[in-house]
Amino acid sequence: MAHLSSSLLLLVAASAVMILTVAPQADARRHKPHRFSLHHQNLGSSLPFLGVQINGLCRSTDYPDVCISALSSSPLGPLSPATAIISTIRAIDLKAKVARGVSLQLAARATDRMTRENLKNCAEMYADVSFNLAKSLANVRSRDRNVLNVNLSAVIDDFETCNDGFVENGTRSPLAAQNDVMRKMASNGLALAEKLK
Template identity: 30%
Template sequence: MRPIVLFAVFALVAALLHPSAAARTPASFAAIAFHNAVGSFCNHTVYSDLCVKTIVENAPTFKPLNQDTVLAILMSAVDSKAHEAKAFLLGLTKQHTLNSQTRELLRECVETYSNAIGNLADARRAIQARDTGARDALINSMIPNFESCDDGFTEFYLKSPMTAWTNVLKNMVDNCLAIVRMHSPYGPGFHLN
């Protein structure tokens, strides 16, 4: 065998045995397929980066994704984030340095966040009952629930401590609505709000 051919065969064998070749296992192909599927759903959302991040962080495994599983993952993430925000609010209400007006506004925020969490739970029940109209209305109603917290502060020319939470939660809910609208008879651009 010529030395050049021998070298080529040796280089090929070495390349196949190299650790980077092992990186392309069926699991890595599954991960690539998962990320491609995530992208195909999240491209339908306005906040696609948030959508991708939410799914990747909250999907328990590389399970097959469809509209229902993506919506369930996104709704679960909204639920977790809303509970975090409510816990933050409850902590703020216990601060003794706040004036009574601010403390009352925070209590109202706790109530509106509780309403949003309740609407999300009701939306899950509507999904189980296959009631898409109720599902859509309940998910959509969460946005004004979150906004009304900030509105109370704005009314008194105060800065809301919940603005960042409100914005993230509104964007997460909007992503849920975008996934719901993917197969809407009105098309992907149809907005319920």
């Protein structure tokens, strides 16, 4: 019975992982590395120029393809380091809120105590991520690069903390793939913060 419940939990987790990661992976396959796809969004006549700007900003990040995908899917108008960071923060926050909901659903269905506790811990980490991202938005608006770096670093730590609870128990977080994407996005935010003036 416990094996059946564990199998069901893994099936639900795998479904959630697919839902949260299929779109970004499909996006990544459409894009050549370090290149902006003109098929990505209807951005009007500013599209070629915006693509050049996105490529230029994302080239300085650790994960350019993740950066290009995030920025080209939610442009904020005239692109600058500040608007790029804001777009990145909003994209991370949206993903973290979805991941929090998934972690709470999985925790409610978990049959073993450690998995349930780890998933609840992840839900708390995602709430903390949203809190730190809200502070990060204020830091961008006030151009406080030092505190922005502290808050984005805390976001990265939260994703790692979520994964660590599972690793310590010899398992893998069902949200590890999402955490990795969001961690890369936050890392890109740190790189973009270097250009903030």
